[in-house]
Amino acid sequence: MTRMNMHIHSEYSWDSKMKLKDIAKILVEHGIRYAAITDHVEFDREDIMFVRRKFSQRDHEMNEINKQYEGRLKLLKGVEISEPDLYPEQVKTLIDVFDFDFVMGSIHDIPNLKTSKNRKYVTYLYYQRMLKMIEAGNIDVVGHLDYINKYYHGDYSDFNQVTEVLHAIKEHDQIIEVNTSAERRAGLNLFPSMDKICRYKLVSDYVTIGTDAHRENELVDNLESAEYLSEKIGLQPVIFEKRKKIVL
Ligand SMILES: [Zn+2]
Numbered sequence: 001m002t003r004m005n006m007h008i009h010s011e012y013s014w015d016s017k018m019k020l021k022d023i024a025k026i027l028v029e030h031g032i033r034y035a036a037i038t039d040h041v042e043f044d045r046e047d048i049m050f051v052r053r054k055f056s057q058r059d060h061e062m063n064e065i066n067k068q069y070e071g072r073l074k075l076l077k078g079v080e081i082s083e084p085d086l087y088p089e090q091v092k093t094l095i096d097v098f099d100f101d102f103v104m105g106s107i108h109d110i111p112n113l114k115t116s117k118n119r120k121y122v123t124y125l126y127y128q129r130m131l132k133m134i135e136a137g138n139i140d141v142v143g144h145l146d147y148i149n150k151y152y153h154g155d156y157s158d159f160n161q162v163t164e165v166l167h168a169i170k171e172h173d174q175i176i177e178v179n180t181s182a183e184r185r186a187g188l189n190l191f192p193s194m195d196k197i198c199r200y201k202l203v204s205d206y207v208t209i210g211t212d213a214h215r216e217n218e219l220v221d222n223l224e225s226a227e228y229l230s231e232k233i234g235l236q237p238v239i240f241e242k243r244k245k246i247v248l
């Protein structure tokens with residue numbers, strides 16, 4: 001039985017139109033008890049005042065929905081910050097002002113990602129950026145670890161570099177997510193790939209599971225199989241409340 005979806009984008013993300021009340025209704029219909037709304041924060045295009053306004057409004061709306069569905073569904077206050085280490089002051093302000101349950105950091109873009117023919121080198125740069133993000137701290141979860149595979153439909157990562165990234169995640173008390181959007185976005189099984197999930201198990205016991213939903217039909221997409229797989233590998237799916245891991 002699926003109990004959670006820890007990666008959902010509402011209309012407070014630039015690329016989603018889903019209303020929180022519609023998200024909540026669908027999740028309750030599917031018996032999901034905990035769901036993190038992880039709206040995008042992109043400081044390269046959104047200034048801190050804009051971000052503060054949108055999260056104030058979202059907090060208010062989310063509190064109302066949580067009251068309405070008390071005992072059936074809890075929406076967790078999450079955020080997915082793009083390249084957070086590049087904007088330390090804005091990230092600090094955001095985290096100080098809002099009482100997030102859950103902060104995810106993701107690498108969405110690096111120079112030459114789509115144009116370079118040297119996929120191995122760009123993949124190296126991608127993980128190098130990720131390592132800097134992990135080391136900068138202030139995040140709980142590293143989003144869609146090998147997302148770069150979406151662009152290349154294959155894996156050009158360096159084995160040792162990925163090992164270094166996985167160890168850094170552990171050292172900085174962060175965890176990864178199992179993100180089910182890989183299938184619909186790139187025809188891949190999961191972000192990260194199964195072999196990386198198994199390697200991650202060597203350094204950690206915990207994951208979050210999420211669909212990275214931007215549309216209503218993505219709200220429960222492959223959640224059950226991701227949860228089943230994680231548990232079979234020995235990884236415990238967790239939620240976060242007030243930035244603390246909770247095993248259900
Ligand atoms: Zn993302």
Ligand SMILES: [Zn+2]
Nearest residue numbers: 007009080212
């Ligand atoms: Zn996302």
